[in-house]
Amino acid sequence: MPLRLEPRLSDPSTAEWAARTAIGLLLALLLAALVIALAGYDAPAALAALWRGAFGSPRALAATVNKAVPIGLCAMGIALAYRARLWNIGAEGQLYFGAFAATGVGLAMPQGMPAALAIAAVLLAGAMAGAAWAALAALPRAYLGMNEILSTLMLTYVAILWVDYLVVGPWADPLTYSFPYSPPIAAAARLGQLVGGMHGGVLLLAAAALLLQAVDRGLRWGYELRVAGDAPGAALYGGISPVRTILTGLMLAGALAGLAGAIEVSASTGRLQAGLSPGYGFMAILVAWLAAGNPLGIVLAAVLYAGLQNGGFALQVAGIPPAITVVLQAVLLLAALAAVGLGRYRVKLFRRSGVAG
Amino acid sequence: MSVELLLAAALVSGTPILFAALGELLSERAGVLNLGVEGTMLIGAVSGFAAANAAASVWPGVFAALAAGALFGLAFAVLVVSLRLNQIVTGLAFTILGTGLSAFIGKPLIGVPPNATVPKLDLGRLADLPFLGPVLFRQDALVYAAIALTALIAFYIRRTRPGLILRALGESPDVVDALGLPVAALRYLYVMAGSALAGLGGAYLSLAFTPAWIENMTAGRGWIAIALVIFATWRPWWVLAGALLFGTVDALRFRMQVGGDPIVDPHFLNMLPYLATLVVLALVSRKVLRQRLGVPAALGTAYDREHR
Numbered sequence: 001m002p003l004r005l006e007p008r009l010s011d012p013s014t015a016e017w018a019a020r021t022a023i024g025l026l027l028a029l030l031l032a033a034l035v036i037a038l039a040g041y042d043a044p045a046a047l048a049a050l051w052r053g054a055f056g057s058p059r060a061l062a063a064t065v066n067k068a069v070p071i072g073l074c075a076m077g078i079a080l081a082y083r084a085r086l087w088n089i090g091a092e093g094q095l096y097f098g099a100f101a102a103t104g105v106g107l108a109m110p111q112g113m114p115a116a117l118a119i120a121a122v123l124l125a126g127a128m129a130g131a132a133w134a135a136l137a138a139l140p141r142a143y144l145g146m147n148e149i150l151s152t153l154m155l156t157y158v159a160i161l162w163v164d165y166l167v168v169g170p171w172a173d174p175l176t177y178s179f180p181y182s183p184p185i186a187a188a189a190r191l192g193q194l195v196g197g198m199h200g201g202v203l204l205l206a207a208a209a210l211l212l213q214a215v216d217r218g219l220r221w222g223y224e225l226r227v228a229g230d231a232p233g234a235a236l237y238g239g240i241s242p243v244r245t246i247l248t249g250l251m252l253a254g255a256l257a258g259l260a261g262a263i264e265v266s267a268s269t270g271r272l273q274a275g276l277s278p279g280y281g282f283m284a285i286l287v288a289w290l291a292a293g294n295p296l297g298i299v300l301a302a303v304l305y306a307g308l309q310n311g312g313f314a315l316q317v318a319g320i321p322p323a324i325t326v327v328l329q330a331v332l333l334l335a336a337l338a339a340v341g342l343g344r345y346r347v348k349l350f351r352r353s354g355v356a357g
Numbered sequence: 358m359s360v361e362l363l364l365a366a367a368l369v370s371g372t373p374i375l376f377a378a379l380g381e382l383l384s385e386r387a388g389v390l391n392l393g394v395e396g397t398m399l400i401g402a403v404s405g406f407a408a409a410n411a412a413a414s415v416w417p418g419v420f421a422a423l424a425a426g427a428l429f430g431l432a433f434a435v436l437v438v439s440l441r442l443n444q445i446v447t448g449l450a451f452t453i454l455g456t457g458l459s460a461f462i463g464k465p466l467i468g469v470p471p472n473a474t475v476p477k478l479d480l481g482r483l484a485d486l487p488f489l490g491p492v493l494f495r496q497d498a499l500v501y502a503a504i505a506l507t508a509l510i511a512f513y514i515r516r517t518r519p520g521l522i523l524r525a526l527g528e529s530p531d532v533v534d535a536l537g538l539p540v541a542a543l544r545y546l547y548v549m550a551g552s553a554l555a556g557l558g559g560a561y562l563s564l565a566f567t568p569a570w571i572e573n574m575t576a577g578r579g580w581i582a583i584a585l586v587i588f589a590t591w592r593p594w595w596v597l598a599g600a601l602l603f604g605t606v607d608a609l610r611f612r613m614q615v616g617g618d619p620i621v622d623p624h625f626l627n628m629l630p631y632l633a634t635l636v637v638l639a640l641v642s643r644k645v646l647r648q649r650l651g652v653p654a655a656l657g658t659a660y661d662r663e664h665r
Contacts, residue, residue, distance in 0.1 A: 039461065087445065146642035149445060149657075153392075154584060154631040154638070157577065165624035282449060289446045321464045323572075326457025330450040334436065337447070341440040 012343045017292065024339030028331040036324055046320045053314025054307030062197030064307045066268065069201035070095065070260035070277065072302035074284030076208040077253030079293040083215055083222070084249040085229035090137060090152025091257040092281025093159035094130040098258025100163055101129030102265045103171070103272035106185025118188035123204075123262045130258015131251040133159060138250035142243040148250065156281070164274050171272065180274035191267035199267040205302075208256055209295040216295075225249055257281060278309065286333040292340075305329060361491045363608055368492070368500055370611075371604025373398070373558040373566060373575075375503045377582035378589070378596045379510055380426075380554030385586055386514065387547035388527035390657040392448025393433055394555050395579025396455020401426045401556025403463040406471070406563035406570040415473040418564055419499075419557065426556020429455065430549040438544045441659035456573065466570040475499050475565035499561055504597065506554075511593035523547065527653030530660040540660045555579070584634035590641060591652060603630045 012020065033043040055061050074091035081088045088094075105125040109118055136155055140146035167180040175183070191200045215222030228235040228245040236242065264276055283305050290304075291297030308329055312322035377394050384391045391397075401422035409418025433451050436442045475497040483494040514520040522543070525533050530540045558578070563570050581603055589595030610623040641652055 035458075035461070089445065089449075140639055140642065144639060144642045146639050150583075150587060151635060151638055153580070154635050157580060157631045158628050161624045161628050165622055169622065169624075279453075282453065285446060285449055286453070289443070321461050323457045323460030323464070326453060327461060328457075330454035330457065333450050334442075334447065334454070337442050338436060338440055341436075341442050345440075 006346045006348050008344055008346060012340070016343060017340055020339040020343050021290070021336045024336035025332055027339070028328065028335035031331055031335070032324060032328050035327065036320065041320050045318065046315060046324070049314045049318040049320070050308075050311035050325065053311035058196055060310060064303060064310050065198050065202060067280075067306035067309050068299070068302040069199075069205045069267075070264055070280040071283050071287055071305055072205045072299055073201075073208055073260040073263070074257045074281045075288040075291070075298045075302055076205075076212050076295065077256035078284055078288040079291075079295075079298060080212055080215060080225075080256070081249045081253040082288070082293060083229055084225040084245050086141075086246060086249050086253075087149040088134065088152055088250060088253040088257075089149055089285065090134070090156045090159075090281070091253070091260075091284050092277060092279065093152070093156030094133045094254040094257035095261035095264070095277055095281050096156075096159040096163045097133040098126035098130035098261030099265045099272055099276055100159075100166065100261075101258070102126035102262035103182055103185055106189040106265065107171075107183060109186050109189060111186075113186065113188050115188045118186060119191055119266060122185070122189045122266050123191075123259060126262020126265070127255040127259040130261065131255040133258065134250045134254020135247070138247050138254075141250065142246040152250075163272060163276070167272055167274050173271070182272040184271045185265065189266055190270055191263065199263075201263040201267050204259065204263065205299065209299055212295040212298075221248065257284075283309075283329060286329060290333050290336055304332070361488055363605070363612065364492045365495070366608035366611070367601055367605035368496060369566060369604070370607035371600035371602075372500050372503045373561040374578050374582050374585060374603055375507065375597060375600035376499075376558030376561060377555045377579060378585040378600060379503075379506055379593065380551035380558070381582055381586045382551075382589075382591060382593060382596060383510065383523075383547045383554070384430075384551035385656055386523050386527045386591060386653055387544050388530060388653055388655040388658065388660070389434075389437060389544055389548050390444045390448065391430075391433060391451075391548060391551060392445060392583065393429070393451025393455065393552075394582050395575055395577070396452035396459075397426050397429050397552050397555040398455070398559030398562070398575045398579045398582075399459035399573070400429050400455045401559030402563040402574055403459040403466065403559075403570055405556070405560025406568075407463075407466060409473045409564055410466070410469060410471065413472050415475050415564055418473065419475075419560055422556040422560030422564075423553040424556075426559070427549045427553040429556070430552025431545070433552065434545045434548040437659065438541050438548070441661065444657050444659070452579065460572045463570050463572065467572065469570065471564070471568045473564070474568045475561070497565055499557075499565060507593050507597045514593065524653075527655055530655055534660070534662060544660070555582070558582070581630050584630050587641070588630070588634045588637050590637065606630065 033047060036046045037043040053060060054064055074095060078088050078091055102122045102125050106122045109121065133155060137148045137151040141148040167182050171182040173181045173183040194200050194202060215225060224240045225245055228240055228242060265272060269276060287298060287301040287305055291301040308325040312325040315322045315325065377398055381391060381394055404425035405418040405422030408421030409415050433447065436447050437444045477495060477497050480494045484490045514523060522533060522538060526543055534540050559575060562574055567574060585596055585599045585603065588599045606626050606629055610626050613623050
């Protein structure tokens with residue numbers, strides 16, 4: 001083999017990581033432009049439309065930030081669980097289950113409930129349901145050692161099918177019977193606008209970012225999570241219960257995803273519906289990795305991915321298949337990871353006759 | 358619908374899942390968890406349909422699906438085997454990539470009528486047998502190919518030397534390395550072969566099952582294929598059995614949607630593959646059982662000679 005990858009002795013610095021990520025993102029954009037051009041569309045016009053739809057006006061920006069809330073909340077949870085080297089692949093399912101519980105509370109609450117109480121009840125129900133759904137994977141992981149990567153994934157499809165069943169079955173809205181919708185939740189439980197079209201969920205995303213920051217700096221529980229993840233042997237020796245870190249880590253991740261589902265119902269749709277999330281929980285995994293688990297990075301990456309989601313509509317108007325934004329979601333992450341990954345190696349050329357280690 | 362028609366439909370419904378799951382089995386046995394199956398199937402479905410329609414013949418389509426799948430697998434292998442990127446995140450990204458890319462390039466193919474579909478095999482008098490005839494002997498060529506492939510892979514893994522090495526790849530790649538065999542190259546091979554089969558599974562949908570190109574037409578079958586490999590505890594014949602079981606569920610659901618008056622809501626039927634897989638996952642989490650069943654121990658980890 002004339003070409004060889006040699007591992008470097010030290011990890012790249014934060015500055016180098018950021019530079020490499022930026023180069024990766026740029027390369028991904030160029031690659032997407034190439035694909036668009038090859039398919040016979042006007043690539044510069046497409047990228048311009050994408051930008052306009054995502055960030056081009058205050059209105060577009062607000063819509064993008066609103067979509068970044070569920071993506072960012074799920075990603076914070078995924079990154080948090082990964083501090084303990086736990087995988088939460090099932091944020092999408094927890095989001096749906098949270099939306100289910102939030103809708104249940106929002107439909108059942110008595111008339112004339114004060115708005116603050118109603119909103120708190122709906123959001124709390126969502127977070128608790130998300131945690132409960134994550135517990136279905138966390139408990140067997142803690143006590144049986146059941147692989148949480150695959151169990152959270154399988155549980156996702158069960159949760160989505162459960163919501164699909166409700167909105168065409170017992171919870172189908174008699175007024176919109178041709179759509180898979182539940183009836184609207186109580187008006188008092190609707191999370192209102194904050195400023196400039198952004199809804200109150202933005203504050204909760206900021207709170208989640210602060211929580212993740214506290215896990216890294218300050219919280220004893222956060223320290224325990226990280227030790228349990230990086231040095232399970234040392235954690236055990238130090239009296240950190242693996243069962244407790246698994247349960248709290250995964251269930252808090254589930255709570256954040258469930259909260260995202262509740263926010264979608266309370267602030268955005270106002271009811272439970274099939275296809276409530278266009279894959280926010282899965283995008284969140286890409287977002288968490290693109291940001292390398294950094295809280296501020298997650299917020300930025302979530303805004304970027306939400307922008308892609310919104311820009312898709314603008315592309316459709318311009319006559320370009322919006323699916324290219326889905327391609328971009330994947331290519332942006334892969335190019336950034338590859339650029340960072342390459343940074344861990346030195347490319348060395350060998351002469352074919354040479355002896356290579 | 359009679360029992361024989363239901364079983365015949367189950368075989369057809371199970372075939373795309375069987376192809377994809379056999380492919381995932383090869384990849385996982387080699388130690389690489391590929392969560393990109395759903396996206397790879399869609400790439401296979403769209404390229405198979407496009408090629409078959411362009412050539413007005415089905416076999417170029419089948420070939421194109423295999424090739425496109427293998428190419429997708431090659432890209433995945435470059436990232437996870439050579440660059441050692443995380444397999445889970447990269448796999449998910451490939452599912453998203455395949456979903457988006459197939460929708461993008463498939464836009465002009467939406468609503469295009471198929472001008473070539475997989476033909477039914479004429480098995481002469483066998484097809485007239487009572488019960489067995491309609492169930493087994495009136496199927497298309499790819500159904501038989503999928504069953505033959507199951508036998509072939511089962512034999513390969515259990516009875517041949519390369520099959521033994523394949524098992525070692527997923528169990529303890531350092532042993533393969535110590536034998537002087539190229540771990541990375543072998544993993545490339547099995548990831549690409551597995552992805553080619555996922556592509557074929559997708560093409561079965563667009564060339565035989567549906568047949569047409571519809572955006573997102575796999576509808577979660579790639580995830581079921583991944584579930585199936587676990588459900589079958591990484592054994593080819595059990596994959597076949599599971600594919601028939603899940604195929605029956607699929608056929609039953611379809612029957613209920615058409616026939617009305619369901620005994621069980623089809624949504625709950627659709628949960629079955631995932632619930633069954635969760636039960637198996639719980640069982641194989643016991644270490645004793647995991648070793649006895651031969652769950653690939655090095656599954657999901659990149660091989661790095663320096664970090665043995």
